[in-house]
Amino acid sequence: MKIGSIKKIFQNHPEVYFYLFIFFIVLIWGTLKFTSRSSFCGSCHEMKVSVKRWEKDSHQKVECVKCHIGSGTVEFVKHKIEALREVYAHFTGNYEKPINKDGHVAKEMPSSACVPNCHPPQIREIVAGTIIDHPAHTEKAKKNCTYCHSGVGHARGKKGLDFMRLCLSCHTGKTLKNECEICHTKDFKLTPASHDPSDWGKSHGKLVKKEGKKECYDCHYKGKDCLNCHGMEMPHPKNWKKKHGQRKSLLPKCNQCHTNTFCEDCHHEGYNPEVETWETAHSRIVRTQGRSKCLNCHDLVFCEECHLRVGVGLR
Numbered sequence: 030m031k032i033g034s035i036k037k038i039f040q041n042h043p044e045v046y047f048y049l050f051i052f053f054i055v056l057i058w059g060t061l062k063f064t065s066r067s068s069f070c071g072s073c074h075e076m077k078v079s080v081k082r083w084e085k086d087s088h089q090k091v092e093c094v095k096c097h098i099g100s101g102t103v104e105f106v107k108h109k110i111e112a113l114r115e116v117y118a119h120f121t122g123n124y125e126k127p128i129n130k131d132g133h134v135a136k137e138m139p140s141s142a143c144v145p146n147c148h149p150p151q152i153r154e155i156v157a158g159t160i161i162d163h164p165a166h167t168e169k170a171k172k173n174c175t176y177c178h179s180g181v182g183h184a185r186g187k188k189g190l191d192f193m194r195l196c197l198s199c200h201t202g203k204t205l206k207n208e209c210e211i212c213h214t215k216d217f218k219l220t221p222a223s224h225d226p227s228d229w230g231k232s233h234g235k236l237v238k239k240e241g242k243k244e245c246y247d248c249h250y251k252g253k254d255c256l257n258c259h260g261m262e263m264p265h266p267k268n269w270k271k272k273h274g275q276r277k278s279l280l281p282k283c284n285q286c287h288t289n290t291f292c293e294d295c296h297h298e299g300y301n302p303e304v305e306t307w308e309t310a311h312s313r314i315v316r317t318q319g320r321s322k323c324l325n326c327h328d329l330v331f332c333e334e335c336h337l338r339v340g341v342g343l344r
Contacts, residue, residue: 061105061106061109064109064112065092065093065094065098065105066092067080067083067092067093070093073119075119075124075126075128076128078127078128079128079129079183082183082184083182083183083184085184086181086182086183086184088181088182091147091182095142095146095147096138096142096143096182097134097138097142099139099141099142100141100146132179132180135175135176135178135179135180135181136173136175136176136179138173138174138175139173140167140173140174140175142174142175143174143175143178144174148174155214158213158214158216158217158218159212159213159214159217160211160212160213160214170199177192177195193247193248194247196212197247200212219248223236230285231285231286234264234286237264238264258285259282259285259286260279260282261276261279261282271325274325274326290302293307296322296326297310297311297314298314298322299314299317299318300313300314311323320332
């Protein structure tokens with residue numbers, strides 16, 4: 030069809046302008062609605078992981094736009110315009126990997142996405158033995174819902190000690206109090222199941238070596254509580270093996286974790302304490318192994334004082 034013929038159609042039938050306008054409005058709106066479906070979000074490979082987590086979460090029946098787009102037509106259109114950058118990022122591969130690595134999407138999400146659309150603004154005073162004062166956090170501290178509930182909606186919501194770690198990032202004991210009774214009821218079991226064994230005082234070191242001290246610091250002040258109980262740095266510093274002899278006054282504390290034969294196994298290697306004493310055995314061991322190990326802890330004056338006291342010369 031020639032351009033001149035098309036012009037005549039528009040001149041003779043001005044209502045065509047109206048129909049085209051309606052067509053483009055429907056086309057644009059339909060496109061916006063189509064791209065707002067959760068299934069559309071999952072059609073991009075970079076979103077597969079997030080969608081799979083959403084499918085396992087309690088929010089699996091809540092459409093993505095309910096949380097990720099603010100309420101109202103203005104917010105909807107605004108988001109769609111901003112989302113054009115995501116189309117560019119998808120085809121160029123220029124996007125964050127993995128998606129939302131530091132949880133910034135949750136940090137930027139307004140509380141209006143949660144309240145009152147889905148969750149009523151009621152105060153839940155006690156949940157599983159934990160006292161939760163929502164107004165103190167949302168109104169006074171001006172924290173949005175997802176500041177604490179980051180990852181919710183994608184099966185990554187914080188639980189148990191993860192939550193406590195977050196709480197203690199603000200409740201440091203300096204700017205905000207961190208006493209247990211502020212957040213927990215009297216009948217709440219403060220110690221985790223790992224502390225239940227009767228020998229926890231001696232066995233916890235193995236768990237710390239295996240998993241680190243990160244969870245310990247959820248309840249115990251970094252270093253201070255360890256020092257109060259052990260009387261020394263824990264775990265021992267790197268140079269401890271060479272310098273621990275200078276801290277022999279702490280020997281009673283050592284016995285909290287180590288058996289009586291622990292020192293013997295290292296320092297007095299080569300004799301059996303069940304059949305002989307170190308006093309009678311050490312001369313034989315020094316003659317065969319030398320005295321270099323002895324001098325790690327003792328000096329020659331120590332040896333001389335002992336030998337003179339018993340009337341035996343050094344050989």
